[in-house]
Amino acid sequence: MSLAIRVSILDLLSLLTMNLIWAGTYPATAVALISISASLLTLIRLGTGSLVMLPFLWRNVRIWSGRTILRTAFLGVIGFSLPLVLQTQGLKASTPAMAAISIALEPLMTAVMASVLLKEHLSHARKWALAIAAFGAWAVAGFPRPGVKGYITGDILLVLAILCFAVYNVYSSSLSRHLSPGQATAGTFLGGFLGTIPIWLITGAKWPATWHPASIMATVYLALLGTALAYFLWMHTASRIPVALMALFLYLQPVLGVVLSMLLTPTHLSGSFVIGSLAILGALYIGRDKAPMPSASA
Template sequence: MNSLPGRAAPASPSAPGALSAWMTPLEITLLGAIWGASFLFMRIAAPQFGAVPLVELRLGLGALVLLPFLWRSRAAFPPALWPKLALIGAINSALPFILFAWAAERAPAGIGAIANAMTVLFTALVAFLFFGEKIGRRRAVALFAGFAGVVVLASGKSAGVSVGWAVVAGGLASFLYGVGLNLVKRHLTGLPPAAVAAATLGCSALLVLPFAVATWPSQPVTPAAWTSAVALGVLCTGAAFVMYYRLIARIGPTRASTVTYLIPVFGVAWAWWLLGEPVTWTMAVAGATILGSVAFSQRGGAR
């Protein structure tokens, strides 16, 4: 996996380049399916665990999966760096995870999956507002369209009940992702990404632990909820981060970020297939609007 194709023999059907040609789309699709499933698992587990205990399990299990990467690079993490890691972990992991889990208690899984797509646009907005980066006309138009999609999404109902507050929670979580990604870019560049993920998840787990203990469910939790919680931490957090960073190392962050378009699609599809959640017209219109705005915002950068 760490070989350099540029130094290999001329390409052939069995050469690494030919293998990557079909492996990369397959891995991006698989990653989109895994991250899309995270909203399904939250929808199953959050009503029984509660948002905070579920997120504690997610953070702790995810950190354990990634711990070998942190141990291997431990010399790059001096004590003075850990307060910064804890702050970024709270912004980029703990709080967004809690908000999405809270939304999953109150709205279909697809709602959070669609709102999550705003992360790309919020990252650009935060860079413009707080870090002096130019946003450009294309991204400004995309932001306007994306916000319009969020308004449409918030106007919908599920089983006759408004999902507006769940959309607000998902939008705020995506905004925090945007803040966190900008902080990682500016303060943690040069550190091994998988080790950074392990450190921030671990710090977040310690921060959330007292609140999780205080709100731990008093009633027994079903095996389905436990299975979903474990899958959320091990598969959708720990293993998915490993896959994502491997993709970034091989094809670069721009191409790897195309997984953004697949997460809402899989999130809605999993919930429809396995939970029987309906796909409403507001979800369809909002999803198309938000994903279209994300695609429009990235066209110039891709070229």
């Protein structure tokens, strides 16, 4: 059965929108760091996200048991506090090559964890799809080679961040089926915000003396779109379709990132980009969902 039949148009648009937004977070992060520290940027992103999503938090208060609160707080810390600081600092201390490869690692880790921890069936076709998509992401990035001498700390931080993101991706799907997408997003944002405060204090509680205009615009983009909107869309879609299938769509980020660069700057369309894009599109077709979709009340 085709992807279009198994995934609704709304789900497809949500997947495309969130990955388009996330593709822009990498250059936006680099610009935001001109004025502020990694921990403060994370604090601002999660604080803004918490405020935007706060109205959802109080709906059906009776559903918030002690176990649910602890589970949501854990996801907030492991999915936002730690990885956003690690990723932001890693992007600052690593190379564009490793950043590109880290994008390819996240969906692969997510799919493997979903198979092991959630017992989601990972068919041979989807395994091939993940491998082909990983190659495609590498090709889109221009076949970079990580491990440049002097950048090992940044490389390790990026890998740790991707590991945290993968844990969040896997367990957020089950949380979004227990709570509403809005409640799950608001709860994890608040947990992440509270978890980032001690990290900011430990790292010196730095506040910029001056704000660069471009840094302000990048921070607004990261807070409102890269955090509040994109993660709400993730929670909403994760309550409807399998995590392994969503992980495949994460491979669109490097493709969309190059497309954004082409629209904003005179970027040359390389042969490796064409090869990689075709590989990723082919992987999406190979890995399309043929199994019955899980119920949102499961």
